[in-house]
Amino acid sequence: MSADGIIRQPTTGDLAAYAVGKPVSATHIARMAQDVGYLLGQNTQTVIAQCFAYRSSTNRTIKVSYTRNPGVSILLVEAEPHKGSAVVANGTITVTSSAGTIAWASPAAAAAPFNGTVGAFVAHSEDIARRRTWRAYLDVTGLAVGTTYDLNFAWADNSSGKGIAKLTVLECPISSANTVDFPTSDIGMDIGAIHSGLGISTNTTTSARGMARMLAQYDKCRTGNKRQWQVCTSELDADAFQTSSGSYATMMAAHSATNPTWRWRAQRHYTTTGDETMVLGWRYRVSGGATAALQILVDGVATQSTGLTSATYTEVTKALLIPCSGATDQEVTIQIQGRITSGAGTVYLSRARVCSNQS
């Protein structure tokens, strides 16, 4: 991102310009810096989670797994209430983590619970109109970069037992932070600092200029180039995805017996392996003292977590490789299944996530 806060597109370039024995012009370095700024600005993991609470019950807590990317200061949260729900209008949504309470950081002083845009649906009955949605911003500057947290979204349903049907959490592109007055001193490139005729191999990573600075920012781009596939529900057993089957069976269908199939665009990055390295995370519990297993099927190939016995909701993680054959925009399918391997009980799944693990 340049000093004016506007992210510019990647530009066309030609590697021939970097000929052996020829000096590299400031123009070409500036172009690379622009590309790095672009990546820093837009290349966040963006969609962190889509959370669901379609079933009706009492108070909710949804835990969203989040690892803060470099430079990211705010998350955009959108809540869609159940029809007839007054939770957003009258209640409070609180967000906590192991780092403490996370404050709402809406553009104006936050009024409980949300201070985002409220749609006007006056002319539409609720039976046929879209549900209204609320947006608000979370200040996550108190979270350490690179550390994985559980963000606990909690609210109380209203008297009719209605709460929030869908919660979407997005990591905002960096320039979004500018307009809500978050510090940007630790991110960005000042392309104007790269002058023709001046040395560019000097300076440090703490100043917004210089080749070393650009390489440091490029490293941030690589670590920040994450994608996350995450589906959450509350940790009430009645809400969680579940099975008591002795053989692998559907886990993550909201109501049906049909195992949902999702699709995913595999990325290709490294020469050492054609596969995309990911982290697979399950947040689960098992009742009845039973032992359970969970598996993810990627194009039908299973990666399993076995011997799961925790009686309380806890997360287990596992390395996962998404196969890449080398084809551009290769797509894979994903399914989630579970089973009881010994004893009699039920395995409950409140969260499944697949997150990039690049370095």
Place this chain on the structure above:
Amino acid sequence: MTVRWNISDRADAAHGLFKSPAASSTSRLTNGKPMDSGAVMRLSSNIAHLCYESCRHLVASPGLGPTAGTYQNAVGLYGPVREIGFYNDAVDALVISGSSGLPWDPRVCESFLAFVAADRQSDAGPPTLRSIRFSIDYTGDATNSSTSIGFAITTHNDPARLRDGDYLAFHGSGALSTGNQIYTQTLSCQLPITPRHHEAHPGRPASYTSGDTMGFPLPVYLWFGWKFVGTGTGNQINGMSAWESRIDPA
């Protein structure tokens, strides 16, 4: 409209994979030392490749499942267009034709908020959104007289505020097979993204100049709609996915 990707050359034309500069190259970053051209080429290629592969995953949602027949004979597709349909001439025509419109009724569609990068270059003006690939896993009851899917991209999900230009892309499937199916389609926005599209978003860029170089992601709503006509109870939506793609629709 012709579109192109504004990305640099990559050293490995086949895959453009990352190649790490040699460890010793870091010593070249000291004062007064020239940069090795090979290292700069590698850096340039890596950055270009990162730009190319920076497509994000946008939607990973369970379906709603069959809930008391709420998907059957959805009224949204047949009611007065300006009450329940997109207020847009092109789409109104689709709704009126009775085959591909997308209603606002939450029983027959879901919308998801996502930031989408606007870096597909148009020859005619400012850049537009990346292509978005939609995929839906559905089960259609065998007795349905009509089964179809719709995808759409809009700048917000409030029909009362939808204006020309807020409606960015739409695809209607036409008649689809019943049974458990996956239907996938890539949507390509043909409208240049202008400052007005950012107006409603509090996090928009503080200033906007040189529109032909702006690459700020736009918050948009990605819509999945379905139309199951029949009295059977076997209709359900199992899963929904969407992601940025470098593939342009055919």
